[in-house]
Amino acid sequence: EADIYQTPRYLVIGTGKKITLECSQTMGHDKMYWYQQDPGMELHLIHYSYGVNSTEKGDLSSESTVSRIRTEHFPLTLESARPSHTSQYLCASTGAGDTQYFGPGTRLTVL
Amino acid sequence: KNQVEQSPQSLIILEGKNCTLQCNYTVSPFSNLRWYKQDTGRGPVSLTIMTFSENTKSNGRYTATLDADTKQSSLHITASQLSDSASYICVVSDRGSTLGRLYFGRGTQLTVWP
Numbered sequence: 001e002a003d004i005y006q007t008p009r010y011l012v013i014g015t016g017k018k019i020t021l022e023c024s025q026t027m028g029h030d031k032m033y034w035y036q037q038d039p040g041m042e043l044h045l046i047h048y049s050y051g052v053n054s055t056e057k058g059d060l061s062s063e064s065t066v067s068r069i070r071t072e073h074f075p076l077t078l079e080s081a082r083p084s085h086t087s088q089y090l091c092a093s094t095g096a097g098d099t100q101y102f103g104p105g106t107r108l109t110v111l
Numbered sequence: 112k113n114q115v116e117q118s119p120q121s122l123i124i125l126e127g128k129n130c131t132l133q134c135n136y137t138v139s140p141f142s143n144l145r146w147y148k149q150d151t152g153r154g155p156v157s158l159t160i161m162t163f164s165e166n167t168k169s170n171g172r173y174t175a176t177l178d179a180d181t182k183q184s185s186l187h188i189t190a191s192q193l194s195d196s197a198s199y200i201c202v203v204s205d206r207g208s209t210l211g212r213l214y215f216g217r218g219t220q221l222t223v224w225p
């Protein structure tokens with residue numbers, strides 16, 4: 001099992017709150033990713049990083065931001081949450097062989 | 112338009128039975144195709160990965176096939192178990208950029224009944 005962690009696993013908050021979703025991996029992977037997944041739908045890439053101080057936006061436009069100050073840490077922040085942000089957020093990292101290892105996900109509900 | 116289409120959308124089978132899930136893709140250029148298993152409320156876990164030159168790959172009771180000419184793949188599950196109940200996601204990589212962009216299918220929701 002991959003060593004990639006996400007916290008919190010579940011989060012219910014009110015509109016307008018600032019939130020940070022944490023993602024950490026202990027495998028030393030340079031490449032990390034954030035995906036958004038609605039029930040029954042495919043994963044959509046919202047952010048990715050090739051290494052420290054490298055971040056890029058993905059295919060799906062997102063109001064969230066990310067940072068990569070340390071190799072093992074790739075947090076995602078929403079400055080002002082809205083109901084439209086309700087979704088599951090999955091963090092992943094890539095090692096040798098290009099296999100993506102996924103974290104357990106954070107299910108976010110914005111009321 | 113999603114370039115990876117999976118069928119069926121959902122499937123219910125009895126424990127012990129076999130089943131086959133389908134994946135058709137239009138992604139080009141093609142680099143590799145992966146099948147992931149995603150349990151409810153969890154992140155996807157890789158089952159198999161196949162490159163252009165590989166047409167079959169097994170992982171225990173899971174056997175994936177790939178026909179790069181017709182751009183089709185299948186995942187065959189043998190002697191299903193209750194723990195096989197999950198969403199199975201087909202993912203195609205195009206290697207069209209340094210990112211090695213991944214295209215995700217919407218998954219097939221498999222339910223195994225006792």
